[in-house]
Amino acid sequence: MSLNNLSRPVYVKSRKRVGRGIGSTKGKTAGKGHKGQKARAGASIKGEGGQTTLIRRLPKVGFTSRKKIRSNVHVCTLRTISELIKSGRILETDVIDDNLFRNKGIIAKHKVLKIIGNDLLNSPIKTSVKKISAGARKAIESSGGEIL
Numbered sequence: 001m002s003l004n005n006l007s008r009p010v011y012v013k014s015r016k017r018v019g020r021g022i023g024s025t026k027g028k029t030a031g032k033g034h035k036g037q038k039a040r041a042g043a044s045i046k047g048e049g050g051q052t053t054l055i056r057r058l059p060k061v062g063f064t065s066r067k068k069i070r071s072n073v074h075v076c077t078l079r080t081i082s083e084l085i086k087s088g089r090i091l092e093t094d095v096i097d098d099n100l101f102r103n104k105g106i107i108a109k110h111k112v113l114k115i116i117g118n119d120l121l122n123s124p125i126k127t128s129v130k131k132i133s134a135g136a137r138k139a140i141e142s143s144g145g146e147i148l
Contacts, residue, residue: 074107078117078136085123095148096127121145 118135
């Protein structure tokens with residue numbers, strides 16, 4: 001077996017080039033017929049010539065909450081924190097807060113860190129985040145860590 005004997009996994013039919021002379025069967029008008037709006041360049045598909053467009057005939061459904069789009073909270077689980085410590089990206093002696101995660105490139109500059117989860121931690125951690133769930137608070141304190 002060599003490279004020139006390999007077959008293509010899926011046959012892809014090459015597209016027919018249009019407007020390349022009368023002998024190509026797709027010359028002159030290039031399959032667009034004579035004149036008219038559809039023969040011109042840039043004819044819009046959605047334009048219906050005075051008739052209300054399909055998009056405007058259909059009803060609006062729901063909405064997208066601005067609060068959801070611009071949410072500035074980055075949720076981080078205790079499991080993720082323990083994996084970061086295990087991988088060496090964060091030291092056990094580090095105080096876990098927003099600035100540490102920003103400096104390490106884990107969260108964006110405008111985000112606020114929130115710790116959640118109730119997993120057991122392998123090592124005690126110190127944290128000084130403003131947002132923390134009750135389960136995470138309990139798990140950190142039970143593993144010997146502290147919340148500053």
